[in-house]
Amino acid sequence: MRISSLLSTTALYSAAASGLFAALTATAEAQSVSAAATETGDSDAPPLQTSPPPAEEAQTGEIVVTGSRIRRTDLESAVPLVAISGDAFYQTGRSSIGDVLNDLPSLTSTFSQSNSSRFLGTAGLSLLDLRGLGTERTLVLVNGRRHVAGDILNNAVSTDINTIPTDLIERVEIVTGGSSAVYGSDAISGVVNFILKDHYRGLQLRGQGSISQYGDAGNYYLSALGGVDFGDGRGNIALNVEYAHQNDFYASARKDYRHADGFITVDTDPFDAVNGSDGVPDNLFYRDIRSGTFSNGGTFLSYLGGDSYAPFLFQPDGTLIPQTGQAVGLPPLPSYIGGNGSTFREGRQLGLLPKLDRYSANLVAHFEISEAFVPFIEAKYVRTDSLGNASGPFFFSGGTTGSPRERFFTDNPYLTDQARGIIRDFYGDTSGAFDAEGNPIPNGINDADEQGFTFIRNVVELTNREEAARRETYRIVAGIRGKFNTDWGYELSANYGEFVENTRILGNVNLQRFLLAIDAVDAGRVQTGTPNGQIVCRASIDPAARIAYEGATDPVFAAGQLATDVAACVPINLFGEGNITDAARRYLLQDSFARGKITQFVLSGFVNGDTSEWFNLPGGPIGFAIGAEYRRETVSYRQDQATAAGLTFYNALPPFTPPAFEVKEVFGEVRLPILKNVPFFQQLSMNGAFRVADYKGATGTVASYGGGVEWAPVADLRFRANYARAVRAPNLVNLYSPLGQNFALVNDPCSARNIGTGSTTRPANCAAAGVPAGYDFVYQQSLAFQSGGNQALKAERSDSYTLGLVFQPRVLRNFALTVDYFDITVNKVITSPNAQDILDACYDAADLNNQFCGLFTRNAGPGLGPRGEIPGQILENSLKVIPLNYAKLKVRGIDFDASYSRKLGNIGDLSLRGIYTLSLQNDTFLSPTDPNRANQQLLELGFPKHEFTIDTALKTGPLTIGYKVRYIGKMVLNEYEDTFSKQGRPPQNADYADRRFYPDVAYHNIRFDIQVKDRMNFYAGVDNVTNRKPPLGLTGSGFGSGIYDNVGRLFYAGAVVKFG
Template sequence: MSFYRNRGLRRAVALLCGVSATALSPTLLAQDQTGADKNIDEVVVTGSRIARPNLESPVPVTSVTAEEIFETGSTSVGDLLNDLPALRSTFSQSNSSRFLGTTGLNLLDLRGLGTQRTLVLVNGRRHVGADILSNAISPDTNTFPSDLIERIDVVTGGNSAVYGSDAIAGVVNFVLKKDFEGLQFRGQGGQSGESDGGNYYGSVLAGTNFMDDRGNIAINVEYAKQEPFFASDRETMARQGLFVLNQQDPVSGAGIVNGSDGIPDRGYFHDVRAVTFSNGGSILATPATTSGFAPCGRGPNLVLINPMTPALGFVNSPYSCPLLFTPTGDLVPQTGNRIGFGPNGNFDGGNGSNNREGKLLGIYPTLDRVSVNVVGNLEISEGFKPFIEAKYVQTDSTRWGGPAFFQGSTIDADRERPRFDNPYLTDANRAAINATRASAGLAALSGSTRFLLFRNLADLGGRQEDAKRETTRIVLGANGTFAENWNYEVAVNYGQFREDTLVYGNLQVQRFALAMDSVRNGAGQVVCRSQIDTDAAYSVDFLFDTDGIANNEPSEIYANSQLAGDIAACVPVNPFGEGNITDAARNYLLTDTTSVGKIDQTVFSASLSGDSSNWFSLPAGPIGVAVGFEHREDEIFFEAEELVAQGLTFYNALPLLAPPKAKVDEVFTEFRIPILRELPGFQELTLNLAGRYADYGDAYGSTGGVFAYNGSLEWAPIDSVRVRAGLARAVRAPGLSDLFSAQSQNFAQINDPCASRFIGGGTSTRVANCLAAGVPASYDHVYQATPEIRSGGNPDLNEETSDSLTLGMVWQPNFIPGFSFSADYFDIDIEDVITAPTAQQIMDACYDAPDLNNQFCGLFQRWDAAGGPAFDPGSQLTDPQAPYALVNGTLQQTLLNYASSTARGIDFELNYARDVGNLGSFSTRLVYTRLLQLDDYLDPANPNRPDQVLYELGDPKNAFNWDTDFTTGKLKFGYQMRYIGRQVINLAEEVFEVGGRPPQNEDYAVKKYYHGLFYHDVRGAFEVSEKVNFYFGVDNVADKLPPLGLTGTGAGSGIYETRGRFYYAGVKLNF
C-alpha cells in the first residue's frame, strides 16, 4: 500500500479522485470547505507557479491519474496519451519508424501543431529531448516510469510566460509520486489476436520513510518489452491497397484526370502490384506512339463508371509491356488486371511484387526498455527541504524496412542500368526483350546500350536499424517556507540523451555501381569491368554536385580515396532474378554502419512565491506572487561514420552536426490578484498575470531577447459555476538542429511546374516565367524517380510567436453530487513558423512569383537544352538528366520563418460518479474535442491562402473517449469507447470550400472519406485481498484495422489501431 505522510495533500488527492473516479478530470471547482477541509494545504497546479487554496487552475487542464494508467493496461505512456483527443498520434510506436533516427520514440504533439511546440515537463521542470535529427527538444515519453507517475496534466494554450520557450501549443507535465511508502510489484503480458505484437511489463516500486517520517525515498525499476509484427502478418495489410487513377476519366490522353466532372478520378484496388518495383527485376517496353502500337493492350481491364454518368468511350494510351525476371533468371510477362494510366500503370493481383512480403514493411518495431528512477526528499526544517530526482533509462529499438532498390536513376542513371551485353543476361532474354520492343515499335537494343531495370534488392535483405538509447537525468534542489507563507525553490537539472545507431546491411552505392557493370575476361570468367578496363572505374562524385562535373567536394574526395580498394575487391552482381546475388557479392556490397548522437541540457533555476498577507490584503484577499530566474545550457552532437556522412551508402547522407553550446537566461514573474470574493454574483473574481523575458544571446540565430506573457480571469458567479478566460503570448526559439543542421541528402516527389501538363496549375505569371527561364513551351517532363535534394538548417532563423485565447466554464451542481461538466474554447495563432517549404513549393513559388527575381529561384538549377553530361536517348537515360530538367542534388530545402498556423476548437469533459445502493459504485467520463479550424499557411507565393489540415488524415474534426467503471465488492469492470471521426482520402481543399475557393476536386476518388471508427475496450479486475489484485482486458474488441490500405506507418495514419484485437492480463502485489 502507498501512504501520503502529508495529511493535507492526502485530502487534496482524495478530493481529486472523488470528483473524477475514472481519472481524467477537468479543472476542479472548489467545494464548500467546512470543518477539517479548511486545513487543506495550498498546492501548485500545472499552469501556474503560485500555490492555491484549491485544485483550480486558471487555464484548462486535463489530468490522467496513476489509476488511469494502471487500469488501461498501457505500458507505453506516450501511446496512452495519444488516445486523448487533444493529442495527435504523430510519433506513436506504430509510426515511429517513418523517419531516420526516430525508431521506437514516443513524442507528444498537442493539437497537431508539431512535437517541437509541445513543452514536456517532469514535476514542472524541463526534460532533456530525444529527437536529435529533427528538433532535439521533444523528450521520449517511453523513458517516463509508468508506476512512479502520480498524474499527467495536459494544459492547452501558450504557457511560455510560466514555463519558457516551446510551450506554443501547451504543456504536458508529468507529476511523480511523492512520499510513496510500501512495496509494490506488478507484472503484465499481452498479445494480439494473431499471437504476435507481444507486450510485456514488469515493475518494482519500493519506498520508505525515515528520520521520524521527515524523509522519504522511493526507487522504481521497470522493464518493458514490445515485440514486432509486420504487414505480412495481417491479411488486409499483406496486400497493398491503393487508390489508382481511373482510365475512364482522362484529359485528352495527357495522362492526367478531369476533376469534379462526376466521374471518380481514382478507384480503390486491394492488391496493387507496381510495374516499377520487383523483387526479381522488371523491364518495360514503352510503346513508341499512342496509336500505332498496343502490344500489351489499351485501356483498363477494370472500369469505374459513375452510376449517374454514362461511361466515356475514350480510347486511352497503350500500356507498356512489363517483363519480370524469375528466380531462375527467365523473363515472363507480368500478370494481373491492368489498372491506372498507361504507359506504365499498375496491376491488381498477379505475379508481381507488392512490397509487403516478409519483413519488407514493419508495423511495430521491437522495443526493450529498462529504467531505474529514484525520488527522495528530506525535511531538515521548514526552511530547508532538499530533494532529488534521478533516472537512468536504456532502450533498444529495432525497425525493419524495405530493401535497397533501384529504378533507373536512384543511384546513378548511367551505372545502375545494366548494359545489353551483360554476361548474366542470356541470349534468350535478349531475344525476348527485343521481340517485345519490336512489338511496341521500338528499335532493338544491342552491345553496350544500357536499358532500364527496376529492382528491389530483396535478396540482400531488408534495411534493419537498431537504436540503443540512454537517458540520464538528475535534479538536485531544495525548497522551504519562511515568513509563514513564502516558499522558495532552487534546483539544478541535468539531462543527457545518448543514441547509438547501427544500420545492418547498408548498401555501398559506389561498390554497387562497380559490381553492376560486369564482363567476361579472357578466361571466360565474369568479372567487374573496372578490373580490366580503367575507363570503367567509377566514383560517386555526384553527391551535391551542381553541374555533374568534378569539383573536389569532400564527398568526391572521399569517394575517390576509396575507389582503388573498391575496384580491387569488386565482385560482380547478377541482377536478373531474386536469389541470384551470391554470398560473395552480398559481402562485398553490404556493410554495417554506425552513428552516434548526444544531447546535453543543464538548467539552473530559482523561484520565490508567496502572498502579500504579511503586509497587506485586498478586500478579496492577499495578492499571490511568484518570481524566478532560469539559466539553461543546451548542447547537441551527431556524427555518422564517414561512409554514410559522405553519401556512399543507400542510407541518407548525414553530415556532422556539432553546433556551439547555446545559453539562455530568463526571468519571470506571476501575480494572482483577487478582485471580488463572496459577493452576490461574485463568489470569486480573480485576475492572473504572468510575464517572462528571455535573453538568447547570439547562440539562437536572430532571436535575441523575447518577451512572453499570460493574462487570465477567473469568475465564479455562484459556488457551482466557474468561468475562465485567458490570453497568452508564447514564443519558441529555433532549436540548435533548426539552426545548424548541415545540408544533408534527401529525396522528394516533384511535379515540374514548367511541364506542359502542370503549367496551368499556377498563377498567371507561371507560363511567362518558365519561358523567361529558358524552358520551352513543349517541355513536358515527368520525373520517374524521386530527385535528390539537399535539406538543412538556417543560422538566421528568428523565434516563432503565438497568441492564444481560451474561454471556458466548469459546472459542478450541488444538486447532483459527483457530477461535473467543463467546456473550453481555444484559439491558437502562430506566426513566423519555422518550416522548410517543400521541394514542390520551392519550384512552384519560383515561377508563380511576379518575376524570376525572388528568393526561391536561386534554390535550384536546371539543365540546359543539352541535358546532363551522361544524357543519351539511345540508352533511355531520360531522368533526371533530360534537357531543362532539375539538376539532381541542387535543390536546397532550407528552414525559413515564413509560414503561420491556426488551431481552434472546443474541449468538452463530463464526469459523474456515485454509489449505486448496496450494489457498488459507478463512474463515467466523457472527453470530447471538436476541432473548428486547423490551418497552415505555407504558400510562399500567397501567404494568406490557407492550407486546411482539419479533416485530413490524422486530424479529424471530432474525437472522443468515453470511459465507464463499475465496482462491486472485490470485482471491478470497465468499458471504454473511443471514436475517431471521418477524414478525407487526400486533401481537404478537394472536398471543402477553403479560403473562398470552391472544392478543387470532389471526384478525387470513389470515396471521399476514411469513415469514422469506434474502438471498444473492456477490462476487469479482481481484488483477491488488500495485497493482491488480478486484472485483465481486451483492447479493440471488434478487431478493427486501419481502413483502405492504411498501415499506421505513414503520416497521420498512426491515429488508427494497427495490432487488431489485443489481450492482456497482469497482477499487482502491494506490501
Template structure:
C-alpha cells in the same frame, strides 16, 4: 451478436451519464471528496501552469488530467501511447508511427493540437527534460523514458505557457507529476498478445518507498522493464495484400466531370518493382500499342518479371490505372507487403530506473533529489539494403568515345554520360532467352518512335532520327541499357538497431518561509545518448561497379571497370584512392532473379553504417512564491506572487561514419553535426489578485498575470512572453475562466546550425512541363520560356514535358538568420460542479492558438511554383535551384531538367499556423448501495486547423481539419462499475470521418471552388470506434489481478491503410489484443 449488443448498450450508457474529467489538480473519487472541493477547502497545491499555490479546484487554465489508474487500466505498456489516444494530441511518433524514418524507431513524441512536437513542452515535476530527437537535430522529449508506475498524474494544459515555463510551450504543456511520498513495496506485471499471435508485450515494474525520521524524509525507487515485439503486414490477413485506390480517370486535376478519378481495388500488384526484378518498356502512344492503352490513349509499358532462377516471364493480372505503368490487380507481381517490407511496429525493449528523495532538515530547508536512467533498445527491418529503379542513384559518368543513348533525350541532345545502375544488354549473367526477349522489346519500342526507358519521342527532325538510328545500333551491338526495377532482399534485410540512454539528475532545495512564503532552487542536468547501427546497407559506389559487368579475355565474368578504364568513374566524385581499391576488390553482381547473388558479392556490397549522437541540457532555476497577506489583503484574499530566474544551456552533436557522410550508403549523405552551445538567461514573474469573494454573484473573482524575458545567446536575441487570465465564480457550482497569452519558441540548435547535407523530396511536378505549364499563374508560361524551356510557351507534344518518377535530390541545412516564433493563445470556458448532482463535474473550454513566424522550410513544390508564378524570374525562389543546359546535366539529366542536388533547402520564418476548437470534459463518480460508478469522457471538436505555408501567398490557407489524422471530432469515454472487489470496465475511442485526400478537394477555400470533388469513389474514411473491455479483481488488500481485451471488435485501418505514419497512425493496426496483469503489495 451478444458482444455487439453489450458494447452498444455500454456506449449508450456512457454517453447518457458522462463525458470526461474536470480540469483540476486531483481526481475526485468519492462524494465527500467532491463536496469538499465544491465548498472550497483550504489545502493548496501547485497546479500546472502556475507557480503560485492555490486551492486544488481553482485553475484559470483548462487542464486535462490523466491519473495513474487510467494508465494502468488502458492495458498499454507505454504511457506515450496512452496519451496519443487523447483527442487533444495528434498521433505523432508512437509505437505504430516510428517504424519508418532513419533514427526514429522506438521513440514516442507528443504533439498537442497538431502544431508540431517542437511546440509541445514536456516537463517532469514542472522541470524540463532533455531532448531525444537527435536524428532531426530537433527538440522533443521521448515519452518512453517516463517511469509508468511512478506517475501520480499527467497534466495537459492547452495554450501558450511560455511566460511560466519558457520557450516551446506554444501549443501547451504536458507535465508528468511523480509520486513524491510513496511508502511500501509494489510489484506489477503484465503480458499480452494480439489475436493474430504476434505483437506480444511484457511489462514488469517494482516501486518501493520508505518514510524515515518521523516522516520528514522519504526515498522512493522505481525499476521498470518493458518489451514490445515487432509485427509486420505480411502477418495480418487484412494487410498482407495491397488494397488501395488507383487512378483510372485522366483528368485528376480538373473540375468535376462526374467521373471518379480513383477506384478502390484489392490485391494490387506493383508495376515498378519486384523481388526478382521487373522490366517495363515504354511505347509510343498509339491505339495499337502492344500492351494496351489507358483511358486517355497513353500506352502501358510491356511488363516482365524475372523469376527466382533468372528466367523472364510476362507480368500477369488485370491492367488498370493510367499509363505508362498503371497497376496490375492480381497476377504474379509483388504486393510489396511480403516478409518484412511493411513494418507495423518496431521491437522495443525499455529499462527505466528512477530514484526520488527528500529530507526536511527544517520546514524552511528541504533538500531533494531526482535521478533517472532510461535505456531503450529498438530494432526493426524494412525493405532490402537497396531498391533500384534504373536511375535511383542518379549515376552518370562520361565515357570517352561512346555516346550512350539509353537515357538520352528523344530529340537527340547529347549528354554523353552512362548510367551504370542500368543493365547493359550484353550483361553476361543474362540468359540467352531473356536477352532475346529484351532485345525484341527494345527494338520494337524504339521503332515505335520513343526511348523505351523514358518514353521521350525521337521526333522527325534530323537529330531525332539520327538518335533513333543510333539507339537501334546500340541495341544490336548489345551496348544499350535498360532499367531493372528491383528490391534486393536477397542481399539481406536492412536492419536498424538503435540504443538510447537518458540520464537525468535534479538536485535542489525547497522550503517554506513562515506561513506566507515558499521557495525552490534546483539544478537539473540531462543527457541523452544514441547509437544507431544499420546492418546490411550498401556501398553505393561498389554497387555501381558491381552492377556493370562483362567478361575478360579468359571468358570470366568481371566488373567492367576492371577491364575498361573508361567505366572506372567515381560515384559523385569520390576519393580516387578509394575508387582504385574498390575496383581492385570488385565482385560482379548477378541481379537477375532471387537468391543468385554470391556470398562474395554480398560481402563486397553490404556494410554496417553507424551514427552516434548526444544531447545535453543543464538548467539552474529558482523562484520565490507566496502571498502578501501579512502586508495587506483584498476583499477576495491575499495577493499571490511568484518571481524567479532561470539559466539553460544545451548542446547537440551527431557523428556518422565516413561512408555515410560521403553519401556512399543507400540514404542521404548526412554530415556530422556539432553546434555551438545554446544558452539563455531568463527572468519571470507571476501575480494572482483575488479581487472579491463571497458576495452576491461574486463567490470568487481573481485576476492573474505573468511575464518572462529571455536573453538568448545567438540569433534569437531578447524575447518576451506574457499572459493574463481571470476566474469568476458567480455561484458555488460554477466557475468561469479565460486566459490570453503570448508565447515564444526560439529556434533550436538544428534549426540554426545544421550543416548542408543531402536530402530527398518526393517527386515534384515540374511547373514548366507541358502538362503543367498552363495550370499556374498568367505569367508561368512566359517565365518558363524565359528560363530556357525547350518549346518556349507551347504545351504541344514534343516540347519539354519531363515527369519525375522518383524523388529529387536536394541539399538541406540550417539558417543563421532565424528568429523566434511567436504565438497568441486565447482560452474561454468554465467548470460546472452542481451541488444537486454530487460527483458530477463538467468543463467546456474554447481555445484559439495562432503561431506566427513559424520556422519551416517551404516544400520544393511550392518553391518551384512560386518561382514561375511570380511576375518575373527575379525572385528569391528561382535562386534556390538550377536547371540543366543544352548539353544536359552532369548526372545525365536531360536538357532543362532541375539538376539533382542543386535545390538549397533551409528553414525560414515565413509560415503561420492556426488552431481553434472546443474541449468538453465530464466526470461522474458516485457510490451507490451496490457499489461505485465512475465515468469519464473527453471530447474535442476542432473548429479550425489551418496552415499558411505558401511562400508566394502568405494568406493562402491549407485546411487540415477533417483530413487524415486531423478529425473534426474525437472523443473517449471510460466507464467503470465496481461491485465488491470486482471492477468491470469499458472504454470507447470514437474517431470522426476524415477525407480521403484534402479538404480543398470537396470544399471551396481561398475564394476558389472545390479542387477535385471527383477525387475518388469514396469521399471520406468512415467513422471508427474502438471498444476496450477490462476486468479487475481485488483478491485481497495485497493482490489485484486484471484482464482485458482492447479493440474487442478487431477494427482494422480502413480501405487499405496500414496504421503507420502521422495520418494513418490515428488508427489501431494491432487488432484485437488480450492482456493479463497482476499487482502485489508488500
C-alpha cells in the same frame, strides 16, 4: 494505493472535478508533504474519485497546479487543464505511455509506436503533439521542470515519453494554450507535465503481458517500486526499476495486411474541367494490388509503342515471363490486381510496429532538515533498444543512384539467352542520326547491346533497410526548496540531462560498390573475344570502367576508396530472386553507424508567496511568483565516413556540431483576488504572467506574457478566460543544420505539362529564367537536393485565447462539467517549404526577384549537366531546402469534460467520465506567395472534427468491471480542398474518388479487476474487442493513419503485489 480503480474513469480527472487534488501533495512546483497525505504501499484508500469530495470533507492544503507557479488553496485551475492519474497506464494492454495519452482527443498521434518509423532515426520514439501543432511546440515537463530531448533526427527538442517511469507517475497534467510566460520557449500549444510520486512507502511489484489474437504484437512489462521513510519521517527515498518489451510485427503475418488494398488512379480530368471534375471518379478502391513496376525478382518494362509498356518479371532461374493479373490504372505504368506481381509486403518488407526494449531506473528522494530547507534529488537512467523497418529493402530503377552507369548490358553473363532475346526484341537499332524524313538511321547494333538497358527491382536478398538504435538517457535534478515567512516558498534547482543515441544501419548498400558489381562480364570475352566462363567485374580487368561514384557528397573520399572497392569487387547476379551469393552480399552491404548526443543544463530558481502578512484585497491576499532561469543545450551528430560521404543508400548527413544554445530568462506571475463571497461574485480574480528571454545569437531578446480572469457568480459555476503570447525560439537544428543530401519526387513547374497549372505569371517567369521553349522534362525518380539550417531565423510567436466554464452543481453531488473554447494562432512559423513548394513559389511570384529562385540552379548550357541534366533541367543537388519564418498555423475548438460517480445501493459504485473535442478549425498558411491562403487540415486524415472517449467503471465488492469506448469521426480521403470549397475557392478535384470519407471508427475496451486482501490485485482485459482494422487499406503506419489501431484485438493480463 489500492489498484481497485478501472480504466480511465477512475484514473482520469479534470481540474474542475479534482477531489483527488486535495489529497495530493506531490505538486508540479512545490512538493511539501504532510503526514496525512503520504502515499503508502498498503493504503486502504477507496478508488480514486473523478468528482470533488463534499465541501466539508475537502482538504485545504496549498497546491501548485500546472500552468502557474503560484500556490492556491482552492484547487481550481485558471487555465484549461486535463489531468490523468498514474493508474490510467495500468488499464490497457499497451506498454507505451505515449500511446495511452494519444487516445485523448487533445493529442494527435504524430509519433505513436505504429507510425514512428516514418523517418530516419525515429523508430520507437514516442513524442507528444498537443492540438496537432507539432511535437516541437508541445513542451513536456517532469515535476514542472524541463527534460532533455530524445529525438536527435526529428527536431532535437522533444522529449521521448519512453523515458518517463510508468509506475512512478502520480498524475499527468495537460494545459492547453500558450504557456511560455510560465515555462519558457516551446510551450506554444501547451504543456504536458508528468508529476512523479514524491513520498512513496512500501514495495510494489507489477507484471503485465499482452498478445494479439493473431499471436503477434505482444508486449510485456515488469516493474518494482520501493520507498522508505527515514529521519523520523522527515525524509523519503524511492526507487523504481522497469523493463518493457514490445514485439515487432509485419504485414505479411496478417491476412488483412499482407495484400495491399487501396486506391488506384483510373481517370484524369481535362485541364478545363469545372472544379477539376469531369464527373468520372479519378480513383477507385481495389484489393490485392500488385506493382506494375517494382518486383522482388526484377521487372523489365518492354516498350509496346505509344504510351504503353508491358512488364516482364525475372524468375529465379533468370528467365522472363509476362506479369499476370488485371491491369488497372493509367498508362504507361498501370497497377495489377492479383497475379504474379509483388505487393511490397512480402516477408519483412512492411513493418507495422517496431521492436522496442526499455530499461529504466529512477530515484527520487528528499529530506526535510527544516521547513525552510528541504534538499531533494531526482535521478534516472533509461535505455531503449529499438529496431524499426518502414523502408523495405534496397531498390533500383535505372536512376536511383543518380549515376548514368546504373544500366545493364546484354553481354552480362548472368543474363539468360531467353531473357536476352526478349530484351533485344524490344530495343531498336538506332545510331542517333536521322534521314531527311526524320527516320532513325540504323548502325547494325542493337541499342540494348550498345547503350544497355534498365530494369527495376527490390533486392530483398540484401535484407531490409532497418535501424537498430540504442538510446540512453541520463538525468539528475538536485535542489532545495522550503517555506519561510509563513506563506512564502522557494525552490533552487540544477537540472542536467544527457541523451546518447548509437544507431546501426542494417541492410545499407554501398552504391560505389553496387555500380561496380552490376557491370559483370565474362573475362575471356572481354580479354580475348572467347568466353571462358570466368565472371568478373568489368572494372577488375578494364581500367576505363574504374569510376568513382558520381553521386558522392565527398568525391575525394569516394576516389580514395575506389582502388580498394575495385580490388575486392564481387560481381552480382540480380536477374531473379535468390541468385545473389553470400560473397556478393558481403561485398555490397555497408557496415554503417551513426551517433548523436543532446545535453541540457538548467539552473532555475523562484520564490512564490502572497501579501497576507501586509495587506489583502477584498478577495484575499495577492499571490505572486518571481524567478530566473539559465539554460544551455548542445547537439551533435555524426555518421561513419562512408555514409557521410554519400557512398551508401542512406541519407548522407555531414557531421553536426553547432554552437551551444544558451538563454537567460526572468519571469514573474501575479494573481489578484478582487472579490470573494459577495452576491454574484463568489469569486472574482485576475492573473498575469510575463517572461523575458535573452537568447544567444540572432534570436536576441523576446518577451512572452499573458493574463486572465476568473469569475464565479455562485459556488456551482465558474467562468475563466485567458490570453497568452507565447514564443518558440529556433532550435539548434533549425539554425545550424549543415547541408545534407535528400531526395524528393517533384514536378518541374516549367515543363510544358505543368506550366499552365500555376499562376498567370508562371509562363513569363519560366521564359525569363531561360527555360527553353517546348521544354517538357518529367521526373521518373527523385530529385537530389540539399537541406539544412538558417542562422537568420527569428522566434515564432503565438496568440492563444481560451474561454471556459466549470459547473459543479450542489444538487447533483459528484458531477462536474468543464467546457473550454480554445483559439491558437502561430505566426512567423519556422518551416521548411518542401522542394515542390520552392520550385512553384519561384515561378508563381510576380517576378523572379524573390527568396525562392535563389535556392536552386538550372542547366543553362546547351550541353548536358554534370549528372546528365538536359538544358533547362534543375541541376541535381543544387536545390537548397532551408527553414524560413513565413508560415502561419491556426487551430480552434471546444473541449468538453464531464464526470459523475455515485453509489448504486447494494450493487456497487459507478463512475463515468467523458472527454470530447469538437475541432472547429485547423488551418495551415504555407503558401509563400499568398500568405492568406488557408490549407485546411481539419477533417483530413489524422485530424477528425469529432473525437471522444467515454469511460465507465462499476465496482462491486472486490470486483471492478470497466468499459471504454474511443470514437474517431470520419475524415476525407485526400486533401479537404479536393472535395469541398475553402475561402470561396471551389473544390479542386470534386471527383477525386468514388467515395469521400474514411468512415468513423469506434474502439471498445473491457477490463476486469479483482482485489485480493488489499495486497494483491489481478486484472485482465481486451482492447479493441470488435477487432477494428484501419479502414480502406490503411495500415496505421503513416502520419495520419497513426490515429487508428493496427494491432487489432489485444488480450492482456497483469498482477500487482504490495508489501510493507
